[in-house]
Amino acid sequence: MEKLIYRVQAANSLLCVGLDPVGDDAQVARRLAEVIDQTSEYAAAFKPNLAFFLSRENGVQLLRETVQRIPESIPVILDGKFGDIANTADQYAKFAYDVVGADGVTVNPYMGDDAIVPFARPGKLVFVLAKTSNKPIHSLQDVALTRGGSLSDCAASVARKLDEQHGGIGLVVGATNAEAVARLRRLTPEQWFLVPGVGAQGGDLATTLRAGLRPDGSGLLINTSRALWQAENAAAAARELVEQINQLRPVAV
Amino acid sequence: MEKLIYRVQAANSLLCVGLDPVGDDAQVARRLAEVIDQTSEYAAAFKPNLAFFLSRENGVQLLRETVQRIPESIPVILDGKFGDIANTADQYAKFAYDVVGADGVTVNPYMGDDAIVPFARPGKLVFVLAKTSNKPIHSLQDVALTRGGSLSDCAASVARKLDEQHGGIGLVVGATNAEAVARLRRLTPEQWFLVPGVGAQGGDLATTLRAGLRPDGSGLLINTSRALWQAENAAAAARELVEQINQLRPVAV
Numbered sequence: 001m002e003k004l005i006y007r008v009q010a011a012n013s014l015l016c017v018g019l020d021p022v023g024d025d026a027q028v029a030r031r032l033a034e035v036i037d038q039t040s041e042y043a044a045a046f047k048p049n050l051a052f053f054l055s056r057e058n059g060v061q062l063l064r065e066t067v068q069r070i071p072e073s074i075p076v077i078l079d080g081k082f083g084d085i086a087n088t089a090d091q092y093a094k095f096a097y098d099v100v101g102a103d104g105v106t107v108n109p110y111m112g113d114d115a116i117v118p119f120a121r122p123g124k125l126v127f128v129l130a131k132t133s134n135k136p137i138h139s140l141q142d143v144a145l146t147r148g149g150s151l152s153d154c155a156a157s158v159a160r161k162l163d164e165q166h167g168g169i170g171l172v173v174g175a176t177n178a179e180a181v182a183r184l185r186r187l188t189p190e191q192w193f194l195v196p197g198v199g200a201q202g203g204d205l206a207t208t209l210r211a212g213l214r215p216d217g218s219g220l221l222i223n224t225s226r227a228l229w230q231a232e233n234a235a236a237a238a239r240e241l242v243e244q245i246n247q248l249r250p251v252a253v
Numbered sequence: 254m255e256k257l258i259y260r261v262q263a264a265n266s267l268l269c270v271g272l273d274p275v276g277d278d279a280q281v282a283r284r285l286a287e288v289i290d291q292t293s294e295y296a297a298a299f300k301p302n303l304a305f306f307l308s309r310e311n312g313v314q315l316l317r318e319t320v321q322r323i324p325e326s327i328p329v330i331l332d333g334k335f336g337d338i339a340n341t342a343d344q345y346a347k348f349a350y351d352v353v354g355a356d357g358v359t360v361n362p363y364m365g366d367d368a369i370v371p372f373a374r375p376g377k378l379v380f381v382l383a384k385t386s387n388k389p390i391h392s393l394q395d396v397a398l399t400r401g402g403s404l405s406d407c408a409a410s411v412a413r414k415l416d417e418q419h420g421g422i423g424l425v426v427g428a429t430n431a432e433a434v435a436r437l438r439r440l441t442p443e444q445w446f447l448v449p450g451v452g453a454q455g456g457d458l459a460t461t462l463r464a465g466l467r468p469d470g471s472g473l474l475i476n477t478s479r480a481l482w483q484a485e486n487a488a489a490a491a492r493e494l495v496e497q498i499n500q501l502r503p504v505a506v
Contacts, residue, residue, distance in 0.1 A: 020341070051337060051344035055352065060313055083361050084304060084334050085387040088273070091304035099308065108336050110363040110382060112389025129363060134338040136365025138411045144399040151393065151404065158391045 001168055001192060003103060004075045004125060008044045008218060013242045014249070015039075016077070016194065018225030019048040019066060025056060032062075035228055036069050038235040042242045045221055046070050047194070048102075050080040060099070067101045075103040077125060077194065082115075083108030089118035097124065106172055106194070109155040113162055120166035125192075128159040130184055133174030133197025152180060153187055160188045170194060173212065175203025175222075181211035193220050200226045209248045217249040254421055254445060256356060257328045257378060261297045261471060266495045267502070268292075269330070269447065271478030272301040272319060278309060285315075288481060289322050291488035295495045298474055299323050300447070301355075303333040313352070320354045328356040330378060330447065335368075336361030342371035350377060359425055359447070362408040366415055373419035378445075381412040383437055386427025386450025405433060406440055413441045423447060426465065428456025428475075434464035446473050453479045462501045470502040 008014060017039045021028040036046070048066055053059035067076050078100055082092040096102045096119070104125025107116050119126045131141055131152040141152040156171055163169035170192035173184050184193070193212055197203035205222070212220050222245055231237035261267060270292045274281040289299070301319055306312035320329050331353055335345040349355045349372070357378025360369050372379045384394055384405040394405040409424055416422035423445035426437050437446070446465055450456035458475070465473045475498055484490035 049341060049344075051335075051341045051348065054313070054348040055344040057352075059348075059352075060307070081335075081337050081361075081364075082304075083336065083363075085385065088302060088304045091302075091308040095304065095307040095312075099310075099312075108334075108361050108363050110336075110361050110393055111334075111385050111387060112392040112394070114387055114389040132338065132364050134364060134367055136367040138414065139365040140363055140404065140407060140411070141365070143404070143407055146397040146399055151396070154393060154396055158393070161391065 001125060003123065004045060004192065007074055010073070011042065011044055012246065013042055013044045014218065014220050014222050014245050015042055015238060015242050016045045016047050016221040016223040017043045017228055017238065018079070018196070018223045019046060020052045020225045020229065022052065022229070028056070029062060031229065032066050033069060035234050036066070038233070039228060039238040040071050040074060041235070042238040043074055045075045045077055047077045047079050047223055049225070050078060063100055075125060076101070077104040077106065077127065078102035079106045081106050081108050081129060082119070083111050084115055085111065086114045086118055089115050093118045093121065097121065109158055113158060116162055116169070117166065120162065120168055123168070125168055125170065127170045127172045127194040128155060130156045130159065130171040131173050131177060131180040133176045133201050133203065135176065152184065156184050156187050160191060163191060172196065175208040176201055178204070178207040178211045181208055185212050189214065191219070194223060195220055196223045198222055199224055205244060206248055209245065213249060254378060256376065257298065257445065260327055263326070264295065264297055265499065266295055266297045267471065267473050267475050267498050268295055268491060268495050269298045269300050269474040269476040270296045270481055270491065271449070271476045272299060273305045273478045273482065275305065275482070281309070282315060284482070285319050286322060288487050289319070291486070292481060292491040293324050293327065294488070295491040296327055298328045298330055300330045300332050300476055302478070303331060316353055328378060329354070330357040330359065330380065331355035332359045334359050334361050334382060335372070336364050337368055338364065339367045339371055342368050346371045346374065350374065362411055366411060369415055369422070370419065373415065373421055376421070378421055378423065380423045380425045380447040381408060383408045383412065383424040384426050384430060384433040386429045386454050386456065388429065405437065409437050409440045413444060416444060425449065428461040429454055431457070431460045431464045434461055438465050442467065444472070447476060448473055449476045451475055452477055458497060459501055462498065466502060
């Protein structure tokens with residue numbers, strides 16, 4: 001997590017700039033470049049969403065160019081929600097780190113720890129889905145376990161154990177359920193949370209920060225995608241978000 | 254499921270040919286063509302594994318060429334284990350069906366039903382991970398739920414409900430745990446199971462078929478990847494597997 005921690009301090013920011021490119025191919029390449037260039041000063045991390053690239057012609061090439069455009073000092077988390085058995089996870093890790101050039105990934109815990117470990121290379125960031133920002137009718141994450149707690153709690157403890165063994169493992173915790181943020185923070189007091197769901201998806205920023213920040217005023221990456229993509233002035237929108245977040249942090253690090 | 258059912262009957266086969274290409278790029282393109290051409294006669298379906306393509310230069314192009322080489326009558330299931338919120342799942346569906354040209358996908362249920370529904374287009378096949386073939390130390394799939402059953406049972410019932418609503422939804426059920434195959438068959442008597450884990454991963458064919466076949470002698474797709482990829486004569490190896498499977502089917506359909 002060193003690169004992330006260093007960047008968070010250098011930029012004084014917990015903002016993660018999500019890149020979910022929509023629009024036609026020519027527009028998208030131009031807009032990606034604009035958003036990156038305009039928000040880099042304020043970004044603690046960038047998070048390109050794999051699906052929005054794969055759905056295009058030459059999407060992997062566009063993804064590589066996107067990652068190359070991002071300044072070296074800013075971590076890039078490839079949001080692929082990968083989850084497969086170890087020999088397949090090895091191939092996804094090769095894709096994310098060696099082909100795309102990302103510094104981290106999101107992973108799905110459904111297939112257990114051997115689907116996660118291949119991504120835990122030294123210096124890389126792995127965010128394990130615990131509680132996501134959507135509200136499906138049939139949800140697995142909230143089912144209650146006989147051992148106590150919900151499935152998302154169980155995913156969080158798997159992630160914590162793996163972090164103790166390998167380092168670099170955080171959680172994905174959606175902002176749309178503040179109680180879950182608070183509960184998962186109690187279960188994993190130290191770990192970094194990547195937090196989608198503020199803004200378009202309805203999560204409240206102040207509530208989320210109150211529930212999820214560590215006592216040192218850090219430990220969260222607040223992701224925003226659509227609000228910055230659609231902003232007339234992405235730089236101003238990013239700066240404003242960082243200021244809003246920082247006003248709500250108990251201690252500036 | 255019409256295309257699959259028709260193909261299973263036409264080829265008198267429950268064999269799914271997994272394509273997990275290993276080797277250098279030139280070798281791989283040649284070997285993919287060989288394996289497809291030699292096993293097509295015997296294949297009920299093909300299952301390219303997305304990770305093994307993405308980890309290569311021009312992997313998406315190779316994947317498209319691979320799918321194009323497969324005869325139109327044989328369903329292609331893109332094994333991507335996709336799982337993300339609805340607007341992102343839409344993009345993965347676009348990738349799998351429109352860019353790659355697949356007839357079906359594998360999906361991960363951790364994010365709930367809205368991560369699955371976008372793949373349920375008319376005529377497409379969606380296999381939801383229930384019990385996978387790996388044996389991780391920390392597994393989520395086997396945790397016991399207060400409502401009864403394990404998480405994999407819960408995933409199976411979500412899949413069954415979605416199948417009733419949308420059609421075309423099956424399960425992924427690994428061959429490495431015959432008790433789980435039998436239990437999931439009881440929970441979902443009608444649904445198609447895509448079954449990895451026979452062969453290299455240690456699942457026994459006869460036990461799996463006994464546990465998972467429906468009374469009509471069908472409802473399973475037995476996937477084999479490495480055994481066919483490494484076979485000196487892939488045609489003979491595929492024919493032999495189909496014969497082995499058919500000898501164990503109570504009724505030839």
